[in-house]
Amino acid sequence: MSPVVPVLARARRLRTRAVVTSTVPSRVDAAVLARAFRAAPRRPLTHLVLAAPGSGNIGDQALTEALLENTDGPATLVLTGAGAPGLPAELAARVTPLALPELVYGTGPAHREDVAALGRALAGAAHLSVIGADVMDGRYSLPASVRRSSLAATASRLGVDTRVVGFSWSDRARTAARRSLADAGAAGVRLLLRDPVSAERARRDGIGPVEETADVVFAARTTDPSAADRLLAGVTAPVALVNVSGLIGGRLDQTAEYATVVEALRERGLHVLLVPHVARPGTDDVAACTAVAERVGAPVVPDLLTPAQVRGLTARATVTVTGRMHLAVMSLLHGVPAVTLATQGKVEGLMRLVGVPELCVEPGPGMGDAVVGVLDRVLPAGSPARAAVRAALPGVVALARRNVEGLAAPVPAGRAA
Template sequence: MAGSNRWFVDRCRTVHSSSGRVGPCAQFCERWTRFVASRHRASFQVFHRQTRGGAIHTIGGRSGFIPGRSRRIAGRSCDRDRCQDVCVIRRCNPPDSGRGASSEMLRSVLESLLSSLKSGARAILEQPLAFLAIHGLNRVVFAAGRVKRQSGIGHRGDRRQGGRVLIVAPPGGGNIGDQALVESAVWNASGPVTLVVRSVNDFQIPDWLNPLDVDVVPLPELIYGLGAGHMRDVFELGTHAHGMSRVMLVGADIMDGNYNLVASLNRWSVTGLFGRASVPAAVLGFSWSDRARPSCVTAARTVNKHADLWLRDPVSLSRMVSAGVADGAGLCADIVFAHPAPDLAASYRTLPAEIRDFVTAEVEFVVLNMSGLVGSDADLIGHYVRVVERLRSAGISIILLPHVVRATKSDNVYLRDLAARFDDPGIILVNDLLTPSQVYEVCRGGLMVLTGRMHLAVLASLSGTPSSTLSTQGKVAGLYEHLRSPDGAIEVDSDVSRIFFERLEKVVDQTGGVSPELRRHLKELALKAFILPPFRSDTSEPVHSVHERAS
């Protein structure tokens, strides 16, 4: 590949929308430029050329010297009224390179192609009919699994059936909020539980749940797949359907398709499978975005005919009704408000020694959490630094508490960076994930909580400690309507530090706390999602609407 003035050409067609949005062609230019800049000190020319009538006409270009990876040359898009363009990149004076560079180039091209394929697949899955196609195939496979179980073919004799409650868990795997949701669901299920998870390592069953007979069943592709593995797990689920007294799917914030569209569609489908089989089914305590994916809206309308939908805040309920789902939707509170942490023995809330000594000292402290979803925002980091500086100048200690620790988007990465800015014994960084009951115990002694994770705010509220939560997915406004503190929801792009201290002043003045009466009310509201509704076996729909049963 040696020699000067050698051309590397990739042609990627793109159709620009009416908004003139830059398409895959310019995206590829950026990927290619970043790749070469990371390997060579070289000059580039990036051209976008318009194809018209078989001829190529240059419509823009740019060149520059790139030292390392510091500068980024983005491709220029063609005029929005032109429909096709060709991306051409010319490298001047390329150095000698071997197979390693060629393989890197190929990998970069394949990554770009894979990204385009994923975008196309997502666009297809967002279509309203996508859910009906997925659900129709799942119904056939699920029915085959039920037939196998009823006929006894391949039946495992030690499988416990009859009168069990099947709970479909959220993702888990390093998320304290998901762990708290599962613990609350199992505790309030009123019967032996079959817990369907992606992996047996995603959740820990605490000792205080052992007497309740929890059977953990890993089905790794049931929720997160669409291929042969998914079909296998749907079939296996059908073999577990016989004798189930009810099915509860933990909804949380994963039903509207904004996190993982495939997972949302499969969750809706699983709920509908049992509802059509005359097994009482419900989606417990979930949020609904005003930007819900069209296929998920179709899913909610379809499954609504066969299952109960429990929205966990008034804002989400109004959005669901606006989406055309009214009769089957009811209002509850987040099911973590029904978590038994306040009533557990103190031994289950025991903290690690360092944290215990910190919270039992006669000092005021605030709990700070920075979500891995937004922790890289430079402006937000600046707000957190100002919060820490002002709290410490007032003599208030700080606990930096991670809520999600995973391979990606992990809270502790950004909390470590924040802690490294201060050499102060009044600031303690918690490196490991605590249990939900331990988080409750930490929050119980705090003055206030500032968090980027909603369920940390719920656990704080359960302990009586007020909180402020950064709004990243539009889901926390409804929580603070429940808490009667609308100023607790803080938009990420707002003046976070100022709004936080305004709320802290109310707390100090004892006008911003969470009263015992409000906590009891929210617990009662959360428990409504666990009430078994009347159900007729001769019809796929409940006798009454959820609104009537919840009143």
């Protein structure tokens, strides 16, 4: 690679950051959105949901489905990434997809066209819910974080009931993302943080008002045992679900560490099933899980499951080890301890919420032995960790349902608004 290429890439990143920080793009977006909104017929009949980034991620899919499961009436799902989620039939029957691929990540005329399309859709919406997840603090994509916040702020100023649903906040949030989210809060957007650590960080950054909730996936209402029946047919031993994160694998050779974990679980009499949670270029769990499977000879789920099928697996598990937070959430939802590798500062708050901070392990050399040490404390049926999770769960589910408070079903078509 030419030494000029990294320099040019860095220059582009700095230029993009400078433009975003200037707030000029946000002001242009606000003007385009407002103009399209005011020109369209105003009859709020739907719930507009700005989905998490895209397909290939069970966690993103689980967030979208859990939100929709806990509301009723017609909904419009705004898709900003590649591919459309395959919603369960009962949701697909009342959810209309709206593909706006340039809305969050695009530039130029195509981006402005998608902003205008969002404005027209807002004119027919009673509510706007932005699924915040871990994409609001600018750590993954600063322009995308700023756009989500600024679009939400404009929608609220136009009179649409707007919220950012259960999301994390980093202790290293980018300045422009922080300012944009603070502006959204000042505009009346409900900021629903999904754990107490994130809420503390947001308040410390001058963002408010914030409301403490839990991840909306804790409010999921469906479980599908079909994959568990197939993958665990004939298994009589207790089951351990193990996820190997392709995201963590991008900066750490995990294979030997996970081999230590799998061997320890087997020595303790557990059947190990390797479960990928994300299948995207550059962060692919399927490849990461397969590498461990080839090393230790454990079975691996060959394709991504649906969120309900994952919950069917976690309902059969005794323990989970994961590098992906939403596999932890769906395990904890069934009272199953989930030893979770900390990424992006979002796991610490989750484990404080369920009262078992020791389930959070920092990824790095030697993490295999660290995970085994935690497993030995949580595996016994009467362990304090299991008792703590069971005791905390009803309160956590109630917090998760705060994400959907006030989302009354829009007026059905054919009735006066």
